[in-house]
Amino acid sequence: MQAKVKWVDGAQFLGESGSGHSVVMDGPPDHGGRDTGVRPMEMLLLGLGGCSAFDVMNILAKSRQAVTDCHVELEAERAEGVPSPFTKIHLHFVVTGRALKENQVKRAVELSATKYCSASIMLEAAGVAITHDYEIRDSE
Structure with a gap:
């Protein structure tokens, strides 16, 4: 099994699974995020x-x-x-x-x-x- 997580900006990251599916992860504003995805x-x-x-x-x-x-x-x-x-x-x-x-x-x-x-x-x-x-x- 493989996966890749790429930093986008701030505390936002894009995770991509080995099967090609993506998910956005982000932090709260008080930690530099924009609250655009799950923690x-x-x-x-x-x-x-x-x-x-x-x-x-x-x-x-x-x-x-x-x-x-x-x-x-x-x-x-x-x-x-x-x-x-x-x-x-x-x-x-x-x-x-x-x-x-x-x-x-x-x-x-x-x-x-x-x-x-x-x-x-x-x-x-x-x-x-x-x-x-x-x-x-x-x-x-």
Whole structure:
């Protein structure tokens, strides 16, 4: 896997993935930015959410669950001072569908957290306390 991050100006950077997709990262005005993109630490949090949600949806599809919507809400705490790494992250999955089986949703969230999500496993290995829960909504 490869990526490239190029400085644009101030605190703005353009990130380009190896697959050719780009994203703007920027800082707040008090740090020389113009607030034109996500913060780098927000990107890390979004990456965790995307990795976990991808796994959960993949597992639920394989178990033939009729999912109509899925999102994950993430809350993170960071250490005081510099550097300020994440210390705690909580992922709350909201899975909507028709006749979803709770045991399948629970299993998908657990498997993502413990076996499949590389981002989650990497952050936990670095000492971040990561917790998960889920909510099931009926789309009928």
